[in-house]
Amino acid sequence: MDFAFTREQLMFKKEVLRFAKKEIVPRVQEHDLKEAFDFESFRKMGDFGLLGLHFPTEYGGEGADVVTTVLAGEALGEAGVDGGLTLAYGAHTFLCADTLFRNGTEAQRKRYIPKLASGEWIGCMGLSEPDAGSDVASMTTTAEKRGDSYVLNGTKMWITNGPIADVAVVYAKTNLELAHAGISAFIVEKGTPGFSPGPPLIKMGVRTSQTSELVFKDCEVPAENLLGKEGEGFLYAMQTVEWDRSALLAPFVGVTTYMLKKCADYAKGRVQFGRPIGAFQAIKHKLADMRIFGEAARTLVYRIAWCKDQGRPLNHLEAAIAKLFIGDWSLAVTNDAVTLHGGYGYTHEFDVERIFRDTRLAPIGGGTSEIQKMIISKLI
Amino acid sequence: MNFDFSEKEKTFLAQVSNTMATFSKAQDLESGDLSMIRNHLTDSLAVLAPLDYLKIGLLKEGAPLSGTLALMAAMEQLSGIAPSIFLSVEMSTRLFGRILRLQEPTDDRLKIVEKLASGEVIGAVALSESAMNVENDPLATVGIREGGRIAVSGAKSYVVNGPIADWFAVVGRLDDQTAVYLIEKEAPGLTLTERIETMGYDGLAICGLGLDSVMVPENHIIGPIETSRCLDLLKLWENQILIAAALGMMKSSFEAARDYAKTHRSGGKPVIAYQEVGFKLSEMLTLYQTSQLYAYRAAWMADEDPKEAGVLTLCAKVFCTEAAESVAGKALQILSGEGYRSGGAAERAYRCAKFGQIAGISTEIARVRIGDAALGRR
Numbered sequence: 001m002d003f004a005f006t007r008e009q010l011m012f013k014k015e016v017l018r019f020a021k022k023e024i025v026p027r028v029q030e031h032d033l034k035e036a037f038d039f040e041s042f043r044k045m046g047d048f049g050l051l052g053l054h055f056p057t058e059y060g061g062e063g064a065d066v067v068t069t070v071l072a073g074e075a076l077g078e079a080g081v082d083g084g085l086t087l088a089y090g091a092h093t094f095l096c097a098d099t100l101f102r103n104g105t106e107a108q109r110k111r112y113i114p115k116l117a118s119g120e121w122i123g124c125m126g127l128s129e130p131d132a133g134s135d136v137a138s139m140t141t142t143a144e145k146r147g148d149s150y151v152l153n154g155t156k157m158w159i160t161n162g163p164i165a166d167v168a169v170v171y172a173k174t175n176l177e178l179a180h181a182g183i184s185a186f187i188v189e190k191g192t193p194g195f196s197p198g199p200p201l202i203k204m205g206v207r208t209s210q211t212s213e214l215v216f217k218d219c220e221v222p223a224e225n226l227l228g229k230e231g232e233g234f235l236y237a238m239q240t241v242e243w244d245r246s247a248l249l250a251p252f253v254g255v256t257t258y259m260l261k262k263c264a265d266y267a268k269g270r271v272q273f274g275r276p277i278g279a280f281q282a283i284k285h286k287l288a289d290m291r292i293f294g295e296a297a298r299t300l301v302y303r304i305a306w307c308k309d310q311g312r313p314l315n316h317l318e319a320a321i322a323k324l325f326i327g328d329w330s331l332a333v334t335n336d337a338v339t340l341h342g343g344y345g346y347t348h349e350f351d352v353e354r355i356f357r358d359t360r361l362a363p364i365g366g367g368t369s370e371i372q373k374m375i376i377s378k379l380i
Numbered sequence: 381m382n383f384d385f386s387e388k389e390k391t392f393l394a395q396v397s398n399t400m401a402t403f404s405k406a407q408d409l410e411s412g413d414l415s416m417i418r419n420h421l422t423d424s425l426a427v428l429a430p431l432d433y434l435k436i437g438l439l440k441e442g443a444p445l446s447g448t449l450a451l452m453a454a455m456e457q458l459s460g461i462a463p464s465i466f467l468s469v470e471m472s473t474r475l476f477g478r479i480l481r482l483q484e485p486t487d488d489r490l491k492i493v494e495k496l497a498s499g500e501v502i503g504a505v506a507l508s509e510s511a512m513n514v515e516n517d518p519l520a521t522v523g524i525r526e527g528g529r530i531a532v533s534g535a536k537s538y539v540v541n542g543p544i545a546d547w548f549a550v551v552g553r554l555d556d557q558t559a560v561y562l563i564e565k566e567a568p569g570l571t572l573t574e575r576i577e578t579m580g581y582d583g584l585a586i587c588g589l590g591l592d593s594v595m596v597p598e599n600h601i602i603g604p605i606e607t608s609r610c611l612d613l614l615k616l617w618e619n620q621i622l623i624a625a626a627l628g629m630m631k632s633s634f635e636a637a638r639d640y641a642k643t644h645r646s647g648g649k650p651v652i653a654y655q656e657v658g659f660k661l662s663e664m665l666t667l668y669q670t671s672q673l674y675a676y677r678a679a680w681m682a683d684e685d686p687k688e689a690g691v692l693t694l695c696a697k698v699f700c701t702e703a704a705e706s707v708a709g710k711a712l713q714i715l716s717g718e719g720y721r722s723g724g725a726a727e728r729a730y731r732c733a734k735f736g737q738i739a740g741i742s743t744e745i746a747r748v749r750i751g752d753a754a755l756g757r758r
Contacts, residue, residue, distance in 0.1 A: 001449055002382040003680050067381055264754045281744075284751025291750050292695045299673040303383050321666045376665060377658030380638055 003299070005071065012064075013071040019048050020079035028082045028208075032354050035200070035207040037164055038085055043119045050076075051093050052117020055101060059109060060117035070250045070305040074298075077254025080351065083358030084208030086251035087365070091160035091209075092116065094243035096123030099169045100187065103228035103236050108187065112167060124165035126156035126188075126214045127237055133158075134371045136171075136234060137179035141216060143172035143186060148223045150174075150186060152194070152216040162197045162212035166190045170214065171233045183233035187225040194219030205357030238314075244366045245319040246304040249326050252362055253301055256294035256330070259337050259355055263287055266341055266350075277340075286336040293333045297326045317379045324372035327363035334359040385453065392444045396433055396457040403427045409462035410583040410728060414575055417464075417585045418544040421472075424465045425499030433458070434469075435497045438477045442497075452624055452679035456672075459628025463732045464583030466628060470621040471540040472496065476503030478617055479549045479560055479602065486599045489562070492547060504545035506536035506589050507614060521552030521591060523559060523601070530554065530601060531593040532561050533569075538739075542587035543575050549602075550591065551614065558610040559603030561596045569594040580731030612690060616682070619697040619740040623675045626704035626736050629729035630668040636725040637661060637711035640718065651714070660710045667703040674699055691753045694746040701736035702743060708733050 005013075024041040031038045045051050054069045055061025064072075076086050097116040100123075101109055115121040132139040141154025152172055159168075168188045175182035188195050198213035228236060264287055267278030277283050300322040307315065337352040338345035345352050363369040385393065409420050428434055435443040437451045445454060451474070459466040477496045480489045480503075495501040511517035521534025534552055542548075548570070550561040563570055573588035603610065638661055641652035651657045678696035681689040711726035712719040719726045737743045 001385055001453075001676055001680065003677050004381060004684065006381075260754055264756070268755060278751075278755045281748055281751075284755070285744075285747040286751075287754040288695075288698070288747035288750035291691075291754055292699050295677070295692060295695050296670050296674050296699055299677050300670060302381065303673065306381050306383050317665075318669070320662075321669050324662065324666050325670050370659070373659040373662035374655070376662035377652065377655075380652070380658075380661055380665060 003302075005067070009068050009071055012068055013075045016048075016050070016072045016075035017079050019044075020076050020081050023048075024076075024085065025080045028080065028085075029348070029351065029354070031208045032082055032084065033348060035202065037088065037208055037210050041085060042088065042122070045089060046117065046119020051089065051119050052097070052113065053093075055097070055113055055117055059101070060114035066246065066305045066308040067302060070246050070301060073247045073250030074254035074301075077251035078257045079254070080258050081251070082206070082208055082354060083251065083255070083361065084206040087206050087248075087361070088122075088161055088209040090243070090248040090251075091125060092123045094247055095125035095240050096161075096165075096167065096169050098243060099125065099185065099236050099240060100227065102239060103185065103232075104187075105224075107224075108227070112187070116167070121166035122161055122164050124159050124161035124168045124214075125240070126159050126162075126168050126170040128156065128158045130155060130157045130213075134367055136183070136237065139171065139173060139183065141170070141172040142176065143174050143184060145174065145223070146220075149220045150223060150226065152186065152188070152219040152221065154216050156214040156216075158201075158211060159197070159214050160209050160211055162214050163200050163210045165197070168195075168214060169227060169236075170216070171237055172216075174230050178231070180234040181231050183237075184230045185227035185233040185236050186221055187227055188216075188219065188221055192219055192221060205354070205360050207357075241316075241319060242304065242308050242314045245314075245322050246301055246308065248366060249297075249301050249322060252326050252330050252359065253294060253297045255355055255359070256290055256297065256333060259334065259352060260287060260290040260294065262350075262352060263290065263337050263340050266344075270342075283340060286340050289336060290333045293329050297322075297329070300325055316375060320367075320372040320375040320379075323367060324369050324376065327369045327372070330359050330362045385450075389445055389450055389453065392431075393453055393457050395431060396428075396454055397460070399427060399431060400424075400458055400461040404461050404465075408723070409465045410581075410723075412583060414543055414585060417468075417583055420465060420583060421468050421502065421541075421544065422499075424462075424469060425502075428458075428469065429497070429499035432497075434473050434499055437474055438481070438493060439497050448620070448679040448682040449676055452620065452675050455621065455624035456627045456631075456675070459625045460631040461628070462583070463625060463628060463728065464581045467581060467584055467621070467625060468502075468541055470624070471505060472503040472545070474621060475505050475614070475617050476541075476547070476549050479505065479614070480562070482560070482602050482605070482613075488599055489602075492562075501546040502541055502544055503547045503549065504539050504541035505614070505618075506539045506542070506548050506550045508538045509534070509536060518607075519551065519553050519558065521550060523552055523554040523561060523596065526595070528598055530561065530596045530598070532563070532591050532596055533593055534591050536589040536591070538576065538586055539589055540584060540586055542572055542589060543585040548589065550589070551610070554601070554604045557604035558607040559601050559605065560610075561594070562600035562602065563591075563594055563596060567594050567596075578735070580728065580733070580735055582728075615741050616690060616693055619693050620679065620682070622736045622740045623671075623678070623693070623696055623700045626700040626733070627668075627672060627675055629704045629733055629736075630664070630671060630700075630707045632725040633708040633711035633729040634661070634664050634668050637664065637714040637719075640715050644718075657714055660714055664707045664710050667707050671696075671700040671703045691750055694741065694750050697736075697740060698743045698746050698750070701733065704729065704736060705733035
């Protein structure tokens with residue numbers, strides 16, 4: 001057992017930190033308050049190589065391993081990049097582009113991956129529905145084969161990047177009589193007749209990410225837009241869980257480091273009763289709890305990443321544990337960070353307030369904590 | 381990066397676990413009077429010595445595994461079998477034993493190390509005093525030079541293995557620094573209090589020590605060492621043991637609750653089928669597995685970057701010892717009346733867990749130190 005990163009991995013993390021602090025973080029607050037997606041930062045992430053980091057170079061990627069990819073995610077959080085942008089990045093790169101790459105034909109890969117890796121196009125994934133969240137098999141969106149086309153009907157919900165996506169990986173039932181085995185995946189491009197995203201939903205946190213419905217009304221897509229094979233869509237959706245429990249959780253780990261530093265700086269500068277509040281034991285305890293959580297979370301995430309690098313199938317128990325732990329515990333420490341800042345922490349002036357709102361998604365998105373407990377209890 | 385143990389490590393860990401499980405099956409290692417406690421420990425050492433378990437972290441030659449991480453994993457195996465035996469073995473072997481290896485060990489000290497590794501002697505470390513907090517108050521146990529020897533006087537509390545130890549490592553002041561005095565059990569001037577009854581760890585022998593001008597030869601003095609360096613090191617080793625103890629408690633109480641939940645039926649189905657029970661088990665396993673990784677990483681860091689390991693070990697200590705209480709408490713709840721009966725794994729773990737949060741460095745002081753590190757102090 002060895003927890004060391006390679007020198008190259010650590011150097012790359014430093015580069016991402018430097019890049020994010022300089023190129024992204026200065027615009028975070030403005031975009032959060034406006035609830036606006038930061039297209040400029042997203043493109044810069046593409047130019048830097050982050051959006052296609054793990055894809056082979058011939059598709060515009062950097063050929064990075066999973067651990068390096070996860071380190072990049074942690075660095076974004078550690079730099080102070082908001083949860084909205086890191087969520088958009090996760091949905092784009094891992095839920096959309098990676099699914100296309102793993103299951104697409106060579107023609108599909110060549111058409112989409114370079115554009116997605118550069119950030120020229122933005123991707124999203126349509127899986128959840130208004131009445132089908134974690135219970136994926138109950139989805140009602142259908143894809144009916146008609147000659148050389150599939151006709152999609154239904155509504156997808158909670159789609160990150162929905163309003164701004166150029167391409168979507170959409171899951172729909174090709175056989176209503178089957179549960180999971182009746183689900184297939186399709187590539188749907190923006191502008192396809194019958195396909196329309198809803199307006200952005202107004203959210204408590206991760207406000208720079210744009211979330212909406214995707215509506216399909218007799219939306220006809222060519223048969224070659226079927227991704228992989230009919231009936232295998234659920235398997236493709238499950239493949240993304242590996243990323244969801246590593247790369248998408250990584251920014252939460254990083255943001256804990258960022259938040260701890262912010263809180264420590266504040267505690268050193270804020271004087272009450274004649275001394276910095278950092279001199280009070282209760283404040284030190286809060287800082288300690290942030291560090292304790294961050295260190296615990298880090299190891300869980302990198303275990304998933306390392307196993308993926310070894311080519312091992314996802315250990316669903318370990319994945320659910322990582323998600324449950326980070327989802328639930330991150331709330332407590334971000335709440336502490338707000339409290340530590342007193343009244344200031346409740347204002348937009350200090351970004352612990354944004355972090356608190358962003359982190360509130362952690363036990364909800366990608367499968368609620370309750371769903372993780374269901375998974376774990378079934379696997380015990 | 382590698383999250384797997386090697387085949388050699390896995391084989392050894394299984395060997396420790398199987399050997400001790402078979403050994404403990406025949407007797408309850410958590411009950412008994414002082415003579416029984418001594419017998420249990422002696423018998424356990426006799427079983428562990430042939431495995432070379434006692435050599436890990438103590439002797440390079442003949443040790444089946446090397447490195448603090450491997451040591452942590454090995455300790456975890458033992459701690460899951462019997463909490464008191466575990467603490468007794470480790471406080472003797474790994475805490476007392478490693479103190480003997482500090483600085484340039486004399487031949488005398490190395491001979492004791494050899495005996496510890498073969499399970500022939502039992503050691504105890506005497507650090508705590510009445511003030512309890514060695515962070516804020518200087519040690520009152522003091523050595524005064526008298527010719528070629530040192531006269532040591534003072535009082536120590538909560539000495540694990542005290543009533544059954546052959547040797548004591550007594551931590552005290554010397555020349556305004558800290559030294560460890562190596563004292564044999566029959567040394568004139570050394571007195572032991574009655575065994576201290578405790579909430580948990582029924583099978584552990586704890587007592588206080590009185591030292592009235594106990595004469596210690598120069599070659600039985602380790603140090604003087606700069607006080608904070610000495611205390612940091614002792615606390616680090618002690619905390620590593622307490623972390624492993626917490627892992628064992630979590631393992632045994634989780635497994636007891638899991639097995640019960642799968643077999644005990646209510647309303648026509650096993651109680652694990654109810655979310656109230658299944659979800660609790662999920663939370664318990666999450667804490668347990670997270671603690672395990674935490675412990676391994678902190679142990680790994682102890683070899684990789686000792687400076688960074690100090691704070692990381694404190695983090696792991698706080699997390700793991702608090703998780704142990706939480707897991708044991710949830711296990712009790714799942715086991716309901718069965719869990720409340722004395723002698724069960726969860727009930728025992730629930731009582732023992734508190735010790736881990738108090739001993740070594742209390743979780744409160746640990747948090748202060750972690751907070752100080754975040755503030756750039758110390």
